[in-house]
Amino acid sequence: MTKVVHKFGGSSLSSAERYQAVAQIVLSHCRAGDCVVVSAAGKTTNTLVKLWESYQQDDSQGFSDILLQVENHQAELIRALFESQQQHTLLEQLDLELQRITSHAKQDTLHEATLLAHGELWSARLLACYLSQLGFAAEHVDARNLFTLHHGQLLHQQNKQACMERLKDTSLYVVTGFIASDVEKNTVTLGRNGSDYSATLLASYIDADAVSIWTDTQGVFSTDPRKVANAIKYPKVCRAQAHLLARLGNPVLHAKTLSPLKHSKIKLQVRSSFDVESPPTEIVKEGYSKAKRFITTFEDLDLVRVDAIAPGEVGQLSQIIQHSIHHFSAQGETFILVPAQSTHRVLKALSGRANIVESALQGFAVVAPSANIAQLQAQAAQLLHEQNIVVRFNHKDNEYALFLTDQAIDSDVLAILHDKLVNKGRELAVVIAGLGNVGEVFVNQCQRQVAHLQQQFDVKVVALLRSKKMLFSANGISLSAWQQQWQNESVDYNNEDLIERIGELDYEHKVVIDITASEEFSKLYPQLVKQDCHLISANKYAGTAESTWYQQLREQLNERSLHWRYNTSVGAGLPINFALADLQHSGDKVTQIEGVFSGTLSWLCSSFDGSKPFSSLVLEAKDMGYTEPDPREDLSGRDMQRKLLILARDIGLTLDLADIELEPLMPDDLAQGSWDEFLARKGELDSFYEHLYQQGITQDKVLRYTGSLQVFASGKAKAKVGIAYVDKSSAIANLTPGDNIFVIKSVWYEDNPLVLQGPGAGKEVTAAGVHSDLYWLVQRLK
Ligand SMILES: Nc1ncnc2c1ncn2[C@@H]1O[C@H](COP(=O)(O)OP(=O)(O)O)[C@@H](O)[C@H]1O
Ligand SMILES: N[C@@H](CC(=O)OP(=O)(O)O)C(=O)O
Numbered sequence: 001m002t003k004v005v006h007k008f009g010g011s012s013l014s015s016a017e018r019y020q021a022v023a024q025i026v027l028s029h030c031r032a033g034d035c036v037v038v039s040a041a042g043k044t045t046n047t048l049v050k051l052w053e054s055y056q057q058d059d060s061q062g063f064s065d066i067l068l069q070v071e072n073h074q075a076e077l078i079r080a081l082f083e084s085q086q087q088h089t090l091l092e093q094l095d096l097e098l099q100r101i102t103s104h105a106k107q108d109t110l111h112e113a114t115l116l117a118h119g120e121l122w123s124a125r126l127l128a129c130y131l132s133q134l135g136f137a138a139e140h141v142d143a144r145n146l147f148t149l150h151h152g153q154l155l156h157q158q159n160k161q162a163c164m165e166r167l168k169d170t171s172l173y174v175v176t177g178f179i180a181s182d183v184e185k186n187t188v189t190l191g192r193n194g195s196d197y198s199a200t201l202l203a204s205y206i207d208a209d210a211v212s213i214w215t216d217t218q219g220v221f222s223t224d225p226r227k228v229a230n231a232i233k234y235p236k237v238c239r240a241q242a243h244l245l246a247r248l249g250n251p252v253l254h255a256k257t258l259s260p261l262k263h264s265k266i267k268l269q270v271r272s273s274f275d276v277e278s279p280p281t282e283i284v285k286e287g288y289s290k291a292k293r294f295i296t297t298f299e300d301l302d303l304v305r306v307d308a309i310a311p312g313e314v315g316q317l318s319q320i321i322q323h324s325i326h327h328f329s330a331q332g333e334t335f336i337l338v339p340a341q342s343t344h345r346v347l348k349a350l351s352g353r354a355n356i357v358e359s360a361l362q363g364f365a366v367v368a369p370s371a372n373i374a375q376l377q378a379q380a381a382q383l384l385h386e387q388n389i390v391v392r393f394n395h396k397d398n399e400y401a402l403f404l405t406d407q408a409i410d411s412d413v414l415a416i417l418h419d420k421l422v423n424k425g426r427e428l429a430v431v432i433a434g435l436g437n438v439g440e441v442f443v444n445q446c447q448r449q450v451a452h453l454q455q456q457f458d459v460k461v462v463a464l465l466r467s468k469k470m471l472f473s474a475n476g477i478s479l480s481a482w483q484q485q486w487q488n489e490s491v492d493y494n495n496e497d498l499i500e501r502i503g504e505l506d507y508e509h510k511v512v513i514d515i516t517a518s519e520e521f522s523k524l525y526p527q528l529v530k531q532d533c534h535l536i537s538a539n540k541y542a543g544t545a546e547s548t549w550y551q552q553l554r555e556q557l558n559e560r561s562l563h564w565r566y567n568t569s570v571g572a573g574l575p576i577n578f579a580l581a582d583l584q585h586s587g588d589k590v591t592q593i594e595g596v597f598s599g600t601l602s603w604l605c606s607s608f609d610g611s612k613p614f615s616s617l618v619l620e621a622k623d624m625g626y627t628e629p630d631p632r633e634d635l636s637g638r639d640m641q642r643k644l645l646i647l648a649r650d651i652g653l654t655l656d657l658a659d660i661e662l663e664p665l666m667p668d669d670l671a672q673g674s675w676d677e678f679l680a681r682k683g684e685l686d687s688f689y690e691h692l693y694q695q696g697i698t699q700d701k702v703l704r705y706t707g708s709l710q711v712f713a714s715g716k717a718k719a720k721v722g723i724a725y726v727d728k729s730s731a732i733a734n735l736t737p738g739d740n741i742f743v744i745k746s747v748w749y750e751d752n753p754l755v756l757q758g759p760g761a762g763k764e765v766t767a768a769g770v771h772s773d774l775y776w777l778v779q780r781l782k
Helices: 016-029 044-056 060-081 084-106 112-133 156-166 195-205 239-247 313-321 340-349 370-386 411-425 437-454 479-489 495-504 525-530 547-559 576-585 599-607 614-623 638-650 675-680 682-699 763-781
Strands: 004-008 035-038 138-141 148-150 172-176 179-182 187-189 210-215 236-238 267-272 281-284 294-306 326-330 333-339 354-367 391-396 400-405 427-433 458-465 469-472 509-514 533-537 590-596 660-662 701-711 717-727 739-746 754-759
Touching: 004 016, 004 195, 016 060, 016 112, 016 210, 035 112, 035 195, 044 060, 044 112, 060 084, 060 112, 084 112, 112 138, 112 172, 112 179, 112 187, 148 156, 156 195, 172 195, 195 210, 236 239, 239 281, 239 294, 239 354, 294 340, 294 400, 294 411, 313 333, 313 340, 333 340, 333 354, 340 354, 354 370, 354 391, 354 411, 370 391, 370 400, 370 411, 427 437, 427 763, 437 458, 437 479, 437 763, 458 479, 458 495, 469 479, 495 525, 509 763, 525 533, 525 547, 533 763, 576 590, 576 638, 576 739, 576 754, 590 599, 599 614, 599 701, 599 739, 614 682, 638 660, 638 701, 638 717, 675 682, 682 701, 682 717
Parallel strands: 004 035, 004 210, 035 172, 138 172, 148 179, 210 267, 236 281, 427 458, 427 509, 509 533, 660 717
Antiparallel strands: 179 187, 267 281, 294 333, 294 354, 326 333, 354 400, 391 400, 458 469, 590 701, 590 739, 701 717, 739 754
8 A cells, every 4th residue: 555745834834724724635536544744834934933032132122023914814714614512612712822832922932943843733733623523533643752853963774763663554643844853852943844754754653655846936937937927847757956955945845855755656646725726746766867957046045165064064054044055166265155044143153164255145156057057157147247246245156146136137027037047058959749631741741841940940740640549758758760669660549648648747827739630639638738738739620619518628728827729710811810819909899700611612602613413522522621520510500500609708798509500512312321431321411501502502502611700899690600602702601611701890990890801621731721820839948
């Protein structure tokens, strides 16, 4: 049975709602024997640090104000989460503890680590009691009884034994993060952010299989996603880079988190307690992931030169100030970066062996593959110069370049640095589904087009899919020899395999290009989005799916900042979606769209002159690859109905297929049965069409199959696709067979409509339209 340690940081426990959400995660992800490690709720440790400072400064008013703040926060959580009796007991316990803190403060016997420990003790108690209230057997455990340190070193054997004795398989254990004790039973902490370390330590002691660090972002990003909206989420980060980021003070993992996992097979992942479905970032052993680019920022640091530093001394200093300290050597000297508010304590501990070189520094470090560091350092220096940011100190190591500056690196500057230093090295994995008429042409065009895109972005086609077989090569398929590779290496697959393989792709961006006509494949979109895939569809099913499903998909894409392009689902390569988007973004309002949106029906209606039966034209169109795989999808009008729905949704209307009136271009009962049955009855189609055609001649008009959408001032809409008789002189009557025409009226194009006309079907133009979507996507990602 696999055993997992789950760690929930302060950000996951910041309110009663978050406790409830965490409890739901525990209910669905944990079983007896698993452990949950918790940090102090929200910013509780920061508040307790302030409480400690006011105590040290003898600020009794400040002390009681902050203590009241702590009390209110805890009491609020208790009141929101618990029923009467349990609420009463927990409030009483809290009250006793706060009284004890006050009396220690009065007697001058308050102890820093013991005070800070309350945050984690409260969290563990509340979560365990809340889980029990929900009927899940859970116990809270004080990690001071599990983890003992002697002279700052963990007593591993003793700790392992304590864990094995205390933590059985009978219950779920909610263990306090951050805290431990020394051999005299005094409380010590593992340093700020230390609960991640508690979790991996515990995992190593209880021989767990995996550790999940649940936090408020979806994983590890290229930079802080709260500051840079287009930060890249990495599916995999290697341990060395995660460790380096932590040593540089990045909060997403604590500096020592990885050390207990060094010689173990324990898996580590970082995932979001706010978005449980989002795939995590896996922190993997060397060789299992390529080195990536990151930028991590610094705030308010002092640069201190140390004469000579003994092994382990930086760790001891970190322990004293409860914060990680980055150290490095430059020009034969040793430097440490210390949070400014703690510098006096560090200097005191180093008694005369250290001096401040620069103070009140801000800045950032670029972490990247070693081959790129020198170039990135030069580029970063240039960018800072352009932004008028003065560099007070810089340093280059094998895997990072460090810049210490006067001004803070605000979100705007960070976004610029990120765009120029990180985005450049990006990769896009392309999965192409559907190798039919259009798909094959698209793949063949890919060789030239991907080479063109490569100049801006590292684009690799990693998978080609037919309905049952796939060719999957995570490092890229050779586009000049894909048919050969398909012959030799394609394998059977099912949807589960496919989603799993896509989830494992170690690329910054992924796009699935759906050139199938398969409704079943379109139903995979939500799962593909969960794997952080952008989507490009020529397939119309998802765009015309039932509106709740469609809206959910849109929301899912939005939450993950993913793009969905489907330009070729209407009008093949014609830029109709671009035109509509453009009108709306520039403040116009579309009031009417009319036209012929089916290349097939356009070709059939314009080509028919009575010289041969209508059904033989249908078969000709099918042979030319003009129709949907089953031409009845075109003749039924459903294909055009779908296109009109896509256009309607594009201009912001919430319609469903059923809201669009449909008049088919064939007798209703021919829609049923197999294609062969249809062929046997094709004469019925011929007389149906002949009759309509003659009616047109009688009216001195021509028969066309059209769609129309009208939007009224009230916001309501009327939409219809069906047979129409149009004047012989009209643009619609004079279409080149196969062309589409879109006649758009809007507030600005009221009297003289905007007309878009051109080939609305055909392999080459449709494949080119899909390339246009891919190009658009790459421009957005750049
Ligand atoms: N590269 C990064 N990837 C993800 N998060 C980052 C990164 N750099 C900084 N962060 C910040 O780290 C925060 C998570 O750390 P922290 O607040 O300590 O979480 P927790 O309370 O769960 O331990 C995120 O909210 C985010 O703002
Ligand atoms: N509560 C401690 C320990 C910790 O790890 O917290 P978090 O998991 O919220 O970073 C701190 O704030 O430093």
